[in-house]
Amino acid sequence: MESKELRSLLQNLQRGEATVDQVVERLRHLPYEDIGCANIDHHRSLRQGFPEVVFGESKSVAQICQIVAALMAKGGNVLVTRLSSDKAREVGEVFPSARYHEDARALTIEQNPVEVTGKGTILVISAGTSDIPVAAEAVVTARLLGNEVEQLFDVGVAGIHRLLGRKDLILSASVLIVVAGMEGALPSVVGGMVNRPVIAVPTSVGYGASFGGIAALLGMLNSCASGVTVVNIDNGFGAAYAASLMNRKE
Amino acid sequence: MESKELRSLLQNLQRGEATVDQVVERLRHLPYEDIGCANIDHHRSLRQGFPEVVFGESKSVAQICQIVAALMAKGGNVLVTRLSSDKAREVGEVFPSARYHEDARALTIEQNPVEVTGKGTILVISAGTSDIPVAAEAVVTARLLGNEVEQLFDVGVAGIHRLLGRKDLILSASVLIVVAGMEGALPSVVGGMVNRPVIAVPTSVGYGASFGGIAALLGMLNSCASGVTVVNIDNGFGAAYAASLMNRKE
Amino acid sequence: MESKELRSLLQNLQRGEATVDQVVERLRHLPYEDIGCANIDHHRSLRQGFPEVVFGESKSVAQICQIVAALMAKGGNVLVTRLSSDKAREVGEVFPSARYHEDARALTIEQNPVEVTGKGTILVISAGTSDIPVAAEAVVTARLLGNEVEQLFDVGVAGIHRLLGRKDLILSASVLIVVAGMEGALPSVVGGMVNRPVIAVPTSVGYGASFGGIAALLGMLNSCASGVTVVNIDNGFGAAYAASLMNRKE
Amino acid sequence: MESKELRSLLQNLQRGEATVDQVVERLRHLPYEDIGCANIDHHRSLRQGFPEVVFGESKSVAQICQIVAALMAKGGNVLVTRLSSDKAREVGEVFPSARYHEDARALTIEQNPVEVTGKGTILVISAGTSDIPVAAEAVVTARLLGNEVEQLFDVGVAGIHRLLGRKDLILSASVLIVVAGMEGALPSVVGGMVNRPVIAVPTSVGYGASFGGIAALLGMLNSCASGVTVVNIDNGFGAAYAASLMNRKE
Amino acid sequence: MESKELRSLLQNLQRGEATVDQVVERLRHLPYEDIGCANIDHHRSLRQGFPEVVFGESKSVAQICQIVAALMAKGGNVLVTRLSSDKAREVGEVFPSARYHEDARALTIEQNPVEVTGKGTILVISAGTSDIPVAAEAVVTARLLGNEVEQLFDVGVAGIHRLLGRKDLILSASVLIVVAGMEGALPSVVGGMVNRPVIAVPTSVGYGASFGGIAALLGMLNSCASGVTVVNIDNGFGAAYAASLMNRKE
Amino acid sequence: MESKELRSLLQNLQRGEATVDQVVERLRHLPYEDIGCANIDHHRSLRQGFPEVVFGESKSVAQICQIVAALMAKGGNVLVTRLSSDKAREVGEVFPSARYHEDARALTIEQNPVEVTGKGTILVISAGTSDIPVAAEAVVTARLLGNEVEQLFDVGVAGIHRLLGRKDLILSASVLIVVAGMEGALPSVVGGMVNRPVIAVPTSVGYGASFGGIAALLGMLNSCASGVTVVNIDNGFGAAYAASLMNRKE
């Protein structure tokens, strides 16, 4: 982990071939990572089992295949997000073990079985059928990150009884991801029902004055329910990643 | 109502002192209202009993008193909105019959008892205690416009059971005015519970990304519940006025 | 309507096979709707005769056909909005009784003749020829919802005499839907002529600083005419739905 | 007008004391205005009789007095805009010939009688009573700039008959300034009635979603009436200045 | 122009078959235009010689041809704006006398030679080559509306000497239309050079923070040069129309 | 918890004084909470020890005292946020046990000692000295909610070494709250250093194009570091509340 240069430097000191002052001086001019201050990145080792992630939207099939191959060589699992079904088909021909999740527009390759390491269940709730791609991206991501995941779709606030009818499921979750477009009111209602972290994901679903998700985003930021935090518009992956951190066993 | 000129014109025709062509030509050049096309404003007569309204915010006490005196001279009731308690005290000294509604920042003078002419009840619902001034303005306005009014305050979506616990009241209303700041989610929930017109009023309550009511306004415009229409931010008066039109017997 | 479990629970109590305490305890843990608190959704029965609605824009022909078939099986009428003519043709081949309204981009299937249940006429007014798709969507929707509907198209405020020349039609309406893009001034003028509810629909028509309908939306929210409420940009369906609620006989 | 240096330079050439090359070289390095290219500013002479203008808002009484004194020394008339009544009183004590126009928040000093030089009448129309300060600023400015000015206040679009009742006045104007806040619809209606230049002035009057005049500004920019141009929010002075240019005899 | 009903009504009065009161009563209920108050639209007669205008952007070739044929039947000239070259070719096959102005994306049909009726020259100035389509639309429109038109293209403020080098042309214009995208600074510079009306046209040219013309629009509204008024983004037609009104002989 | 009416209803059934059908019918019309479905609010019992919170900003001293007295009567701890020092002094005179945290603009009353129930440490990091009020509000809130709290202030990204020098403290936290105004970049840097939940709080600190916190808010929503979620501008309380939920022992 530390560079040969660092070790050789210290050995010189040890052998009397360098003074303390010389070593201090040298240390000061070594490139940062060569000093071995790698514990800034130390947490990466804690992420063992976490998949590597590729943002597929603006990449060509060739680029994706090249990156996936490199990641697979490290032996871990791989997640490609924002991948169209067309591209997915071509990628799948190259990597037969790949599985494409159409609703989530995500592709996963599990070289190792996913071990459940989360302490509880992550529940992904979504308001309308059009929010499903974002919600499904959260589901796929959270599962691959080692969590038990439940989903509760199509429970918008305009039919509040559908939501209330599932309160047992809602109350049993450890972390909740709530996905909604249009007015983005669902996280407020859910946040008022539970005392667990609620991550709100605005979606770009809607038309007119929804402004590509701004209405939902503002609604969520102004939620009257305490305990709600927000991620970027359509960012199902980010919500699942944050939820996994919250769901980690100590 | 018609001008003397019109009548004299027609009398000339009647007496043979003018030809049809001449009258047509003259009619074409008369000022509009002189022709007596007053039925464009005809509906005003239908508004009998409706109070005259003064927007008090940017007017001095002297201006308000002058306008109120003029309106009272017509014999009708008077409503002054957006009136601070300081100004109200001074206005009240001039007009002893005036009544100031502190929570609504409104002053009313009832020269005639208000006759209930609405066909059903208008229910004013508000989300938080800070929304009360706007909601109370709607209550005072709707009452003075001749409606039975009920109010249901402090039933935000983060404590949805408080709202659901009053569903009989909610279901019995003829028109509903729903006042909310922050994320503005309440109209969606209420709109999903009833099949009556719901008028949503965003308020400027909130801070940070509520942007003075924009978050609530956008939330309401994007409501997933059908049957919800929206008025301007903090416009309790306008909501009550529209509700009165919807509640008219026909 | 109530669940078997609820009934069986009460029968146990009746038969002495359970105590009051036990039943109270069980009630508390039943899923919401199983308790039979179905009257939250009770109003749905009041909507009898209202068509089921499918938002067609982001759905495939296959999805639409599947949903329409399911809805038709319930025996009611069906409305598909935001449907392109291409998709409509394919859907029409599957459901020969379907009728496509090209100007409204809407498809209707009337399994039962629409019964007029509204108390008066809904008048749909639009400003420019480009606003017609939104206005026509309102017309088709309002008709299918059981209303007499009149339409008055192409009467923008820059040629105010065209509007004034139809004041009899305007004054005779029970509810008015006013559709306008660009500066969105028409609802203010119409709102000043009538004392009936006016629902303003901003459209995304325009260019430059119209910002996809924001200029019209803001204009309508700030209308100087009382009694005007607003729906989302291009939301002809929503305006017609709200108008139907306002036009309901008691 | 030309500098002494230029003249002396040319005289040197004339007298043979300089060559053409030397003069060209010198010309190239003279400060711009010294070359006498003053006709870029030539139009200032055409503005004779136009008052000098001071924007009073952010200046102290002392600063204003100093500037006014300097301008008066040139012998012309002076206009101070955006001047509070408090400051105006103090300025008035220094310059007894000053006249303060309270409604326009403007102070004028006419050292010479204003000569009417405009070819026709400038008509200033305003929608609501709150728009009057801006409209009055336009009136005062246009008068001081040498125009016949008429005013027509409080004729908003929600009471369209008031506007139509004055169509003779409207049709007789040479240039029209239309001042409106809230939805800013008035210029569209007026623009549809006349075939003269209409200058629209949005005002910051309104609340909620009027956003300090943005709603009115957007409405005016998107006017469906041809021939309407727009100035900045609350810019009554600018509108009157532009109107004066349009009203110039040529 | 007046309806038969009006004439017959007056004849009844003339013949003694109706009283003045009856006629007044009937007049009050006639549709507006039947009364013949056509002088609201009276100014249209003043527009003689002005072409009819068709906004071509969102219309099909068939629609355009139908409208153009109808307009030609009235005998006047025709202008179609925002017409792609593809559509223009097809329209041109139907109307051989049509002339397509590629740079302006406009098609004109002159059934009568355009008579110059403007009192002076309209000068169209544009900043960059990308602004030319908007500027050219202004040129074509202003010419067809009966004006002498000059053009001065590609004189942006970053090369101010190009502008200054043409000051004679600039100072000789009666009305100036200044077209600019990006920062929209050109109208301020031109407005400071002349004492004639300057109409600023922001264009959607630019990228990044130009936001489709908003930067230029705001720059023009905030121009430090008096006498500048503004039209909508890319609205070359509207600028030319307003300029024509300003350039009219009395 | 359940209403007397429910119990009496069931006893009637038990005693044979009512049929199952009658009870089902009655159940359906009881107010919601009377049925005892209180477990929707069940989580409140889990919040034992959590303080009651009063938003002090828009309330008078009298209102605050009244609310605080009522809350204290329940026996729990009380937190008043957004309280000016002036108001705090007056409130403190009424409640001698109150403690005012000047930097956090918060007042706390601890009737019971706060028991640490969180599983780890919550670390509050802030960028600039002006962010301290928001950060301090988070600190006070998190402590009162039963957490060990550490703070690390004044470690902005422009002096990145100050942040890196405290990496041990940063890596040891269980949940991190990162408060920043201006460009809001700090959460991204911190989020890249840890694999714990990071809650980003934008502040309204800054001037010019910071737009009262929008710049920081957008920066945080677009953070390139996974695991970052965001709360509303200046919402230190909300961040601490969410952090407490994340820090709860199972």
Add this chain to the structure above:
Amino acid sequence: MESKELRSLLQNLQRGEATVDQVVERLRHLPYEDIGCANIDHHRSLRQGFPEVVFGESKSVAQICQIVAALMAKGGNVLVTRLSSDKAREVGEVFPSARYHEDARALTIEQNPVEVTGKGTILVISAGTSDIPVAAEAVVTARLLGNEVEQLFDVGVAGIHRLLGRKDLILSASVLIVVAGMEGALPSVVGGMVNRPVIAVPTSVGYGASFGGIAALLGMLNSCASGVTVVNIDNGFGAAYAASLMNRKE
């Protein structure tokens, strides 16, 4: 450089064929540049060796080839920016010496070898792989403008050690261009490390609330690091041009 007319004018004066007054009068009416005030444009001569630049985005291949040919005729180097690979291929067939830089979407033609005239190194840093096109445009431009250029790509703030590990490179640069999308935090971190000019370039990379680069732009304008200036979104060319001016030997 000066016009023949100027020289002939002066010769007339010299020869006594014109008086000083006549020459002054003539000078005043000559077109600006004819007077020879060319030193306003004098700096162009200082730009010797700078390439001519063509903005390729909205131009056809034919237009580009025509312009490039004209520029090449002057003998200098040519840079075409924002050129797609498709267009580049066609342009390359016409000009065999052209070189296309795919990553930068730029085409260069070096008729003369680029001479390094900058005093130090320009370092281009970018945050993510998606920012590379903008960064590469800056690299290509800066090189062609005569600078030594280094690049450091993919060093986002979420992995701050990657940046710190290259501090020697960073500290050795004369001017730094920092390209970043999403939250745009990188320039703040870099600006805190160096005391050299830092030019920040926001990119339109990101989704949701990045709003096409606005989030990054605002972040950079609000940078807490002194010495950072900003250019328009995606404007790699502009950044390199400004950097070249800063890097000039003087």
Add this chain to the structure above:
Amino acid sequence: MESKELRSLLQNLQRGEATVDQVVERLRHLPYEDIGCANIDHHRSLRQGFPEVVFGESKSVAQICQIVAALMAKGGNVLVTRLSSDKAREVGEVFPSARYHEDARALTIEQNPVEVTGKGTILVISAGTSDIPVAAEAVVTARLLGNEVEQLFDVGVAGIHRLLGRKDLILSASVLIVVAGMEGALPSVVGGMVNRPVIAVPTSVGYGASFGGIAALLGMLNSCASGVTVVNIDNGFGAAYAASLMNRKE
């Protein structure tokens, strides 16, 4: 500079009291700055002579005095920005050597004479009189940072000849700071005249659609002149700081 711990650690290695492995391990866990990687902050030594800066706006007189005293103790010069004259008077009583620059709202204390270290002149240009506070802040800052500074005030683009008349001054500057509110056009004109770095500073001067400086900011970001970079609204200090970096001798 390095910590005792580091030195002691290395001495242990030297003395054989620790192995290389142990030292590497310990190094990895030392706080960052203790390792002595202080050259990240190395540039601070290069800033010798630069004043310390205090942002005075939101600080009390007591806070400012405390900070200033601490900074003076280091022996350097001090600059306090955004300081009202009231506060300045009080601060001046504490520090008699302080000098307050009223127009710049800045206070300076020069404990050492400022040595001119810049290679050329920094020219500060401003458009209107209201922009002077921002421009003067730039002047004061740039002087204290060791630069020759010239100023050219009140040369707006609407009177372009005033600017052109000073072209010698403009062309002789090494770096230019251009301050402008309203439409912010001045940097484009200046940028087109010089081939030196131009730093544009938008100011919040203006009203209506200037939106507190946004119009000017957007104008400057979209400048058609290459070589212009932009700082935050009203950020005269930041512009001067960046200009100083650009003006540094190698």
